[in-house]
Each structure stands twice: as C-alpha cells, then as structure tokens.
Amino acid sequence: MTIDTPQLCLDLPTMERNVERLAAFARENDLTFRPHVKTHKSKRIARMQVDAGAVGVTVATLDEAVVMIEAGVPSVMIAYPVTKAVKIERLKALTKRAHVIVSVDTTVGADLLSEAFSDAPIEVWMKVNSGLNRCGVEPGDEAVELARYITDLPGLQLTGIYTHAGHAYGAASDEERQTIAQAEADSVVRSAAKCEAAGIAIKHRSVGTTPTVFEAGRYDGVTDIRPGNAMFYDMVQVGLGVVDVSDCAVTVKTTVVSKQHGRLVIDAGSKALSLEKGAHGHASVVGFGRVVGYPELIIDKVSEEHGVIPIKANCPLEINDTIDVIPNHACVTVNLFDHYAVSNGEWWPVDARGGSK
Ligand SMILES: Cc1ncc(COP(=O)(O)O)c(C=O)c1O
CATH class of the missing domain: 3.20.20.10 (Alanine racemase)
Known part of the structure; x- marks a missing residue:
C-alpha cells in the first residue's frame, strides 16, 4: 500500500476494540x-x-x-x-x-x-x-x-x-x-x-x-x-481524561518537507488536521494534534497546507521522514479526506464526506 501524504489512516484493531467496548456496554446495561x-x-x-x-x-x-x-x-x-x-x-x-x-x-x-x-x-x-x-x-x-x-x-x-x-x-x-x-x-x-x-x-x-x-x-x-x-477517539478525549492515546484509532500521516532555523514543516495544515481545539469550550489540547512517538514535538502553527513544529538541535527527523498525528477532533478531520488508508491494506471511502445538507 503506497501512501502519499497527508493521508487519513485508520487502525482497524483499535477501532474494532472501541466498537466492541460500546456494544458490550450496551448489552450489559440492556x-x-x-x-x-x-x-x-x-x-x-x-x-x-x-x-x-x-x-x-x-x-x-x-x-x-x-x-x-x-x-x-x-x-x-x-x-x-x-x-x-x-x-x-x-x-x-x-x-x-x-x-x-x-x-x-x-x-x-x-x-x-x-x-x-x-x-x-x-x-x-x-x-x-x-x-x-x-x-x-x-x-x-x-x-x-x-x-x-x-x-x-x-x-x-x-x-x-x-x-x-x-x-x-x-x-x-x-x-x-x-x-x-x-x-x-x-x-x-x-x-x-x-x-x-x-x-x-x-x-x-x-x-x-x-x-x-x-x-x-x-x-x-x-x-x-x-x-x-x-x-475513534482523539486528543480532545485524551485531554478530558476519557481515554488514553492508545485508544485513538485515526491518525493523519504527514511528511517533513522542510527543516531549518529550529523548525520542521510538515505537509499537514488546517486542510488535513483542521483548526479544532475542541468544539464546546475548554479542552486540554496542545497544538494541532499529537505527534505519535514524539510527545515533545508540538504542532504550533498551521496554515492551509503547512504545519510548523519548533524543534531543538537534536531533533532526529529529516526531510521526507513521515510522522503520524492524532488529530484533536477526529470527526472534523475525517470529513477533510476522501478515503481511509486502513491498517489491513484496504482503502475505504469516506462515503458521506462533506455532506452537510
Ligand atoms: C444529537 C447528537 N447525538 C450524539 C452525538 C455524538 O456525540 P459524540 O461524538 O460526542 O459521541 C452528537 C454529536 O454532535 C449529537 O449532536
């Protein structure tokens, strides 16, 4: 499966676990x-x-x-x-x-x-x-x-x-x-x-x-x-203490496209990650999503196609490295993509994308 970026990715086992958790809760509570x-x-x-x-x-x-x-x-x-x-x-x-x-x-x-x-x-x-x-x-x-x-x-x-x-x-x-x-x-x-x-x-x-x-x-x-x-869960839910990052089923895969003067630029901006910080008031989110595996990296700024991450001199990431970002609000992020790149190698359409009528 060749994935160009930015791309919405779905981890199937995590989502299946989330679906079953809800279904089991419903069964147990009638x-x-x-x-x-x-x-x-x-x-x-x-x-x-x-x-x-x-x-x-x-x-x-x-x-x-x-x-x-x-x-x-x-x-x-x-x-x-x-x-x-x-x-x-x-x-x-x-x-x-x-x-x-x-x-x-x-x-x-x-x-x-x-x-x-x-x-x-x-x-x-x-x-x-x-x-x-x-x-x-x-x-x-x-x-x-x-x-x-x-x-x-x-x-x-x-x-x-x-x-x-x-x-x-x-x-x-x-x-x-x-x-x-x-x-x-x-x-x-x-x-x-x-x-x-x-x-x-x-x-x-x-x-x-x-x-x-x-x-x-x-x-x-x-x-x-x-x-x-x-x-799916997302960083807003993590910020509320509802779940852990390991419960989040969707990420945005993005590529480092520039590195200079203490900053990385990734090819995911507001048109991939959204501008969301939580829809209804206070939410404990930092930046525009969590970089998986690099909690010290904060996506500090986004414009439409760029995300900017301040870095220290020892940051190991280089141009063309890819990173995965857990979005702040998964529902809004999903609506920005045509397809899910699913962890089983399949592509699933976002069938009702953009349908706000
Ligand atoms: C009427 C209604 N029911 C259920 C939901 C689901 O909420 P959540 O995504 O927080 O589970 C929403 C979300 O907007 C809603 O508006």
Whole structure:
C-alpha cells in the first residue's frame, strides 16, 4: 500500500476494540445502541457497528441519512430539526425506503412535519436541553407541553425523548464531567416520567455523548445511547481524561518537507488536521494534534497546507521522514479526506464526506 501524504489512516484493531467496548456496554446495561455516524461517515464502518449490535445509526444531516440507507442500516435517527420544505420533501422520500426517526424540538417544527406527514405518519423523538443550550425544550413541564402538542397532531408518532450533552466537552474536571452525565440522563428520564404521568408513553430515552456515555448510560430509566466519537477517539478525549492515546484509532500521516532555523514543516495544515481545539469550550489540547512517538514535538502553527513544529538541535527527523498525528477532533478531520488508508491494506471511502445538507 503506497501512501502519499497527508493521508487519513485508520487502525482497524483499535477501532474494532472501541466498537466492541460500546456494544458490550450496551448489552450489559440492556440499552439499544445507535451510534452517531457523523464521526466516520462510512458505510463500511456503519455496517460493522450494526454487526456488533447497533439497532441503527444516528445522523446529523439528510445527506448522511441517504448514505446510511444505501448502506442498508436498519434504522436512521435524524438528530437534527428538519424544517425547510425542500428538506421535508427529501425526508418523505427517505421514509419510503427505510425506518426513519426525526427530531422535533419546537411547535413550529412539529406543525411543519405534521402537515407533510398527515397521510403516512413519521416517528419523532423530542429533544430536551440538558445544558448545551443549543436545540431542545427545557426538561420537565416544557417537555410535557411539547409532547402533548405533538401527540395531538396528525402525522407524528412520538416514541422517544433524547438529549445531547455536548457541553461535557467543556468540563474542567472529571467531577464536572460526571455531574453533567448525571444531569444529562436525568433531563431525559425526568421528562419521560412526567410525560408518562400525563398519559403519554415514551418508549425510548436516549443519551450519550462520548465523554458521558459510560456514566449516563447506566442511569436508571435510560434505554438508548448514541455516541459518535467513541469509535475513534482523539486528543480532545485524551485531554478530558476519557481515554488514553492508545485508544485513538485515526491518525493523519504527514511528511517533513522542510527543516531549518529550529523548525520542521510538515505537509499537514488546517486542510488535513483542521483548526479544532475542541468544539464546546475548554479542552486540554496542545497544538494541532499529537505527534505519535514524539510527545515533545508540538504542532504550533498551521496554515492551509503547512504545519510548523519548533524543534531543538537534536531533533532526529529529516526531510521526507513521515510522522503520524492524532488529530484533536477526529470527526472534523475525517470529513477533510476522501478515503481511509486502513491498517489491513484496504482503502475505504469516506462515503458521506462533506455532506452537510
Ligand atoms: C444529537 C447528537 N447525538 C450524539 C452525538 C455524538 O456525540 P459524540 O461524538 O460526542 O459521541 C452528537 C454529536 O454532535 C449529537 O449532536
């Protein structure tokens, strides 16, 4: 396998171990497992997740949903509000091809879907806010109000409540991360209990961003988990103390192209490593990724095609040496490449790359 650089590389045994860890956790805790595929955007990896026990996948976009339906996954949860007419038309077409669930978090969104699906109802999950302050109604009474509104409309079948605690990425300590995990699970379970007390059955109660999934998934009353990044992990997760560098399954292979005046230049810049330092606030990352085997080297600066690493006089790396970099945020890095160079010698496409519609 000849690898030109910069190239996204996937270590298969590490990813398989990560997938199995999640699948085993789901089995042991009697949870359904619905991994978010925005991380890998790959049909092949989605099928591996389904083979490991996933009941379906979670997506952020209709483009990802199309690719996952082509891959033959049994169920697709669209964890994003679908409100625009052109998108609702696409969604209608998808429901004719596969089992699709869609998110609702406003009465306006519910009305728009209800109108479009009055002849053939669609399954919806209501999103509650557990502190990220992005989409989602407030848990508790507000959730019951929206649930009532949804169940009174034609065309919508409310079967689940979910949340995304992305603010766990901003946790400044392990204690804070665990507190967020508890609050995340509580927001869903409490809202579901209140809905059920009001006569609205809620079958699915879904949680699980990668930093919280192993705590929130154990909470009594939770039935479903949707981690994404946990298939690959990255330096943000290492910085949070969630995993060790040995758990990170993707790297960017890059070549030293210049060495002079106390610096190395590599052929991986922002278009290979991204500019990510962590999406939701504080993250303990240093530079633009970790150089495997050379923890003392910091990728200090990136422009589009260049990465700059300050070095000492004894740095052994020379022009045309290659190094592997664990990205700060694997999900964003993957989306910058067409293919994975897989450790078994195969090339796997990033099938839903760039699909943000
Ligand atoms: C709604 C939803 N569910 C699940 C996830 C997965 O989160 P993570 O990649 O941290 O596991 C995300 C990530 O953006 C999300 O937005």
